Amino acid sequence: MNVLIALLIGFLYAVSVYLLLRRSIVKLVIGILFLSYATNLMLFFAGGLTETSPAFVMASEAQSAVMTSDSLPQALILTALVIGFGVAAFSMVLIYRFYKETGTVDLDDLSDIEKL
Amino acid sequence: MLFLPILIPLISIILLIASRHRLKLQQWLSIVSVLAQLIIALTIFFNLSETGHLVAQAGSWPAPYGITFVADYTSAILLIAVSLIAVAAIIYSIGFVDQVRQRGGLFVLFQGLLTGVYGSLLTGDIFNLYVWFEVMVISSFVLITLGAEKQQLRASVKYLVMNLIGSMLFVAAIGLLYSQLGTLNMADIAYKLRSEAIPPLVNSAIMLFFIAFGIKAAVFPFFFWLPASYPTPPIAITAFFGATLTKVGVYVMLRFYSLFAQLDAPFWQPVIFVVAGLTMVFGVLMAASSYDIRKILSFHIISQIGYMLMGIGLFSVIGLAGAIFFIVHNMFSKTATFMAGGLIYLYKGTYDLKKLGWVYKTKPFLAFLFLIPALSLAGIPPTPGFFGKFFLLYAGFEGAHWTITIVALVVSILTLFSMVKIWNEAMWKPEVESANLSVKSVRPAAWVGTVIAVVFTLLLGLTVGFTYDYFAQAGQQLIDPMNYIKAVLPELIAK
Numbered sequence: 001m002n003v004l005i006a007l008l009i010g011f012l013y014a015v016s017v018y019l020l021l022r023r024s025i026v027k028l029v030i031g032i033l034f035l036s037y038a039t040n041l042m043l044f045f046a047g048g049l050t051e052t053s054p055a056f057v058m059a060s061e062a063q064s065a066v067m068t069s070d071s072l073p074q075a076l077i078l079t080a081l082v083i084g085f086g087v088a089a090f091s092m093v094l095i096y097r098f099y100k101e102t103g104t105v106d107l108d109d110l111s112d113i114e115k116l
Numbered sequence: 117m118l119f120l121p122i123l124i125p126l127i128s129i130i131l132l133i134a135s136r137h138r139l140k141l142q143q144w145l146s147i148v149s150v151l152a153q154l155i156i157a158l159t160i161f162f163n164l165s166e167t168g169h170l171v172a173q174a175g176s177w178p179a180p181y182g183i184t185f186v187a188d189y190t191s192a193i194l195l196i197a198v199s200l201i202a203v204a205a206i207i208y209s210i211g212f213v214d215q216v217r218q219r220g221g222l223f224v225l226f227q228g229l230l231t232g233v234y235g236s237l238l239t240g241d242i243f244n245l246y247v248w249f250e251v252m253v254i255s256s257f258v259l260i261t262l263g264a265e266k267q268q269l270r271a272s273v274k275y276l277v278m279n280l281i282g283s284m285l286f287v288a289a290i291g292l293l294y295s296q297l298g299t300l301n302m303a304d305i306a307y308k309l310r311s312e313a314i315p316p317l318v319n320s321a322i323m324l325f326f327i328a329f330g331i332k333a334a335v336f337p338f339f340f341w342l343p344a345s346y347p348t349p350p351i352a353i354t355a356f357f358g359a360t361l362t363k364v365g366v367y368v369m370l371r372f373y374s375l376f377a378q379l380d381a382p383f384w385q386p387v388i389f390v391v392a393g394l395t396m397v398f399g400v401l402m403a404a405s406s407y408d409i410r411k412i413l414s415f416h417i418i419s420q421i422g423y424m425l426m427g428i429g430l431f432s433v434i435g436l437a438g439a440i441f442f443i444v445h446n447m448f449s450k451t452a453t454f455m456a457g458g459l460i461y462l463y464k465g466t467y468d469l470k471k472l473g474w475v476y477k478t479k480p481f482l483a484f485l486f487l488i489p490a491l492s493l494a495g496i497p498p499t500p501g502f503f504g505k506f507f508l509l510y511a512g513f514e515g516a517h518w519t520i521t522i523v524a525l526v527v528s529i530l531t532l533f534s535m536v537k538i539w540n541e542a543m544w545k546p547e548v549e550s551a552n553l554s555v556k557s558v559r560p561a562a563w564v565g566t567v568i569a570v571v572f573t574l575l576l577g578l579t580v581g582f583t584y585d586y587f588a589q590a591g592q593q594l595i596d597p598m599n600y601i602k603a604v605l606p607e608l609i610a611k
Contacts, residue, residue: 020277020281028273032277032280035281038284039284039288042287043288043290043291045291046291047294072294073291076243076290076294079243080287083247083254086254087280090254090257090258090276091276094257094261094269094276097264097269098269098270098273101264101269102266102269
């Protein structure tokens with residue numbers, strides 16, 4: 001299981017790097033999304049994978065529950081996800097405005113018109 | 117009390133949004149709010165305990181479990197410096213920035229940025245630091261696109277992507293560190309690293325931190341976003357960015373080096389020296405080849421980040437005091453030069469040195485206002501730039517780090533060269549007969565803001581005899597973080 005998750009995270013990072021290096025600005029934003037998903041998964045993984053153990057138990061069950069999983073990384077992911085959503089929303093508005101202003105989605109067009 | 121620097125800007129954000137149709141009220145609210153922040157920052161500074169710490173636990177949860185806020189000399193000094201320069205920057209932007217942008221939420225975003233900066237300076241929790249960084253960076257995203265001119269949109273794409281990659285590396289590092297040590301409290305991590313065998317993945321996490329904050333602070337291989345994005349928004353915003361964003365990145369490096377990385381100093385010291393040297397050299401060379409005031413000054417931000425890193429690498433009391441002093445000096449001097457450059461733009465309608473001329477003849481006081489912070493950046497006594505460089509070079513020679521010290525000296529001369537270039541081209545050269553450039557009206561607030569920033573610069577240089585002790589104490593605290601750990605985790609250490 002651990003190896004599978006590790007491979008999945010690695011694959012997601014690979015996808016995001018590939019998309020970030022593309023010229024299209026839309027793919028760039030999708031790349032950013034994948035980057036944050038990969039990172040969130042990694043954060044989740046930081047607590048260690050424990051199968052069939054809940055994050056919270058009732059007080060009455062506290063004696064019987066031998067193992068609970070670490071709930072802190074889950075709380076952290078929640079925070080990171082919210083921030084990620086905000087940033088994703090902003091970057092989508094940004095690329096829309098970018099497209100409206102410049103009429104292109106190709107990042108390579110940036111360099112030759114960038115004269116200050 | 118430690119929560120007040122965050123609460124005050126947050127409350128002002130609410131008030132500013134509520135008064136969004138009344139620009140005058142917004143302007144006064146912003147000024148009152150930053151003055152209140154300044155008073156709070158000073159109160160924190162004078163209330164530090166004998167060991168120089170002030171600790172607050174959010175929600176009274178004891179240290180390793182809750183979120184801790186810590187102030188020591190380093191963060192208190194920077195808190196004061198940020199709130200001082202925020203006063204100047206807000207007054208300046210009232211005079212400089214156009215009405216559309218001011219009504220579009222400029223002041224709200226400034227307060228948002230300040231919230232993030234204060235939070236990053238005070239927090240003692242690694243994940244909380246990430247949250248404050250995001251607060252700061254997202255405010256800056258909106259600030260850099262505010263007005264949505266073509267140039268700004270193009271620049272902000274690069275700015276956004278680089279900063280997001282930095283943030284994600286930061287979160288990944290937090291995940292790695294948590295999986296190895298099981299704690300997020302900075303003092304607790306430092307304590308565990310000192311008392312237990314260091315797990316192997318910790319080094320990867322610290323390297324990821326270095327890259328993440330290297331991107332945020334614009335150090336050598338990661339700085340390309342800065343010159344591409346900083347010159348595009350109105351210069352009042354650039355001036356504020358230059359004083360806050362990259363400097364907070366350097367502050368975090370300082371803190372992390374003191375708490376974590378110094379344990380592995382034989383590896384990190386050469387890395388930091390190489391990065392610092394290359395940052396200085398590349399920044400200053402690119403500045404020397406530019407002909408736009410904003411671009412020259414933006415490249416100098418990079419070059420001067422190199423000096424601060426050099427201070428971290430030296431890691432002696434004088435070196436660290438020099439690094440902190442240099443951060444404060446750079447906040448003031450750099451902002452003041454940006455502001456004076458903005459005034460030149462208001463009168464002449466361009467930032468292009470080839471088109472400028474004769475500012476000295478037509479506006480001698482403006483030339484004077486530019487000269488002081490420019491000489492400070494180059495390091496001429498009695499300006500603070502001289503003392504900052506003096507401390508760093510002294511520490512460099514003392515520690516026998518010859519290469520980096522000589523690089524710093526040479527870069528210093530090149531800095532003087534580009535300041536002289538601006539002076540010659542913009543101030544002394546006969547005016548170029550240029551096609552009617554659109555000259556905007558100059559509101560007095562722009563002058564007031566610039567004068568305030570220049571006065572801060574001068575005062576910092578002239579009072580260094582009185583203030584040096586505090587900087588040295590800050591350096592001492594960073595070298596031996598045991599007191600920091602004890603202040604945050606009293607019970608744990610007592611056992």
